[in-house]
Amino acid sequence: MVVLAMKKCPFCAEEIQDAAIVCKHCGRDLPAAAQTPTAPSKKVSTGTGCLIIFLLLLGLGLLGRACGGGGSSTAVDAARELNTNAAQVCKQFVEKRLRAPATAKFQNIFDATVEGGAGDQQDQRTVTSYVDAQNGFGALIRSNYVCVVEHTTGNNFRLIDLKMDDQ
Numbered sequence: 001m002v003v004l005a006m007k008k009c010p011f012c013a014e015e016i017q018d019a020a021i022v023c024k025h026c027g028r029d030l031p032a033a034a035q036t037p038t039a040p041s042k043k044v045s046t047g048t049g050c051l052i053i054f055l056l057l058l059g060l061g062l063l064g065r066a067c068g069g070g071g072s073s074t075a076v077d078a079a080r081e082l083n084t085n086a087a088q089v090c091k092q093f094v095e096k097r098l099r100a101p102a103t104a105k106f107q108n109i110f111d112a113t114v115e116g117g118a119g120d121q122q123d124q125r126t127v128t129s130y131v132d133a134q135n136g137f138g139a140l141i142r143s144n145y146v147c148v149v150e151h152t153t154g155n156n157f158r159l160i161d162l163k164m165d166d167q
């Protein structure tokens with residue numbers, strides 16, 4: 001035996017089932033159930049929750065990108081990322097050799113030539129690029145450089161060789 005929730009009809013005051021929308025005694029339409037007004041606000045809060053989760057995921061994605069983290073979906077992406085990271089790391093090695101690093105203007109790393117990753121030197125990258133910086137006399141000169149780095153772990157590289165024009 002199922003016990004049904006009961007309510008009183010507001011028109012004839014007879015007992016009727018809680019879920020009833022028409023009174024079986026007087027036949028009048030009954031006011032909609034009490035939960036109806038709360039439904040829209042429930043929907044809004046669910047939407048807000050989704051939005052927050054979406055923003056969180058977006059934030060994590062950007063964070064991952066900013067940190068140069070993995071998460072690359074394909075090997076091509078991974079290789080491209082390794083090239084970009086190698087070019088970035090070489091900039092730092094070159095910067096250390098400059099007389100006036102603060103004046104340095106590097107070629108866009110995406111325009112730098114990055115080669116390597118062949119044979120038994122899969123982790124090595126040769127970056128060919130240039131930097132404009134002031135020399136010891138304060139003159140702005142361009143130095144071409146060829147930088148060889150080896151990928152070790154994570155985003156770490158070690159310098160194998162760096163040849164650059166005299167400053």
Ligand SMILES: [Zn+2]
Pocket residue numbers: 009010011012013014023024025026027028
């Ligand atoms: Zn009734």
